[in-house]
Amino acid sequence: MIAVGVQAERIDIGAQAEALGRDGKAGAVVTFSGYCRDEDGRLEALELEHYPGMAEREIEAVCREAEARWPLMEVRAIHRFGKVLPGEEIVFVACAARHRGAAFEGAAFIMDFMKTRAPFWKREHLKDGTVGGWVAAKDTDDHAADRWHRL
């Protein structure tokens, strides 16, 4: 079962994590939460732009690939858009499986591909009141996604 969300509202990490693995079938639930850093006090907020429609479709496609690759019982992926403050969550991913290996790998796979395939872009808002630049994509994210092709 896949549940995907794209939302401006905060993600209730506790409630999301609690909702998985309560059916008595799963032996492992791995959750990942990605947060907005203050970049050593430099950042006021991150602004996330997204492509409505395509963002949901791409996240769902990545979750389906994870399901095809590992025996996952439940997959959840939620990504925020709009203004996110330091200390707030940007993204949440959870995988429930019979055993921990699939749950760990499924969650890592989903994060790596969400970063390189889901249409979201970050822009910095700085503490001095100015709007900073768009965050540049990192080669390390591409490499993290590429490694799954070699496994």
Next chain:
Amino acid sequence: MKLVYFAWIRERIGLAEEEVALPAGIVTVADLLHWLKGRGPGYEAALQAPEIVRVALDQEHCHHSDPIGQAHEIALFPPMTGG
């Protein structure tokens, strides 16, 4: 056909979206990017390094060598930085 732009591509072009009628001879995504680049300074600035621009045909990622086909909505955006 509808073109939609995101992040710094949207800002440089100065539009979030527009309807365009493509001239004859534009077959691939690369043809489209080359044509767009010649439409004015904003387009020139947005497409100065066209190889890094990502394109989606009807909300599906594609390669620059892919034919545009019957796509209704073509999106141009920088490499993604979510997550």
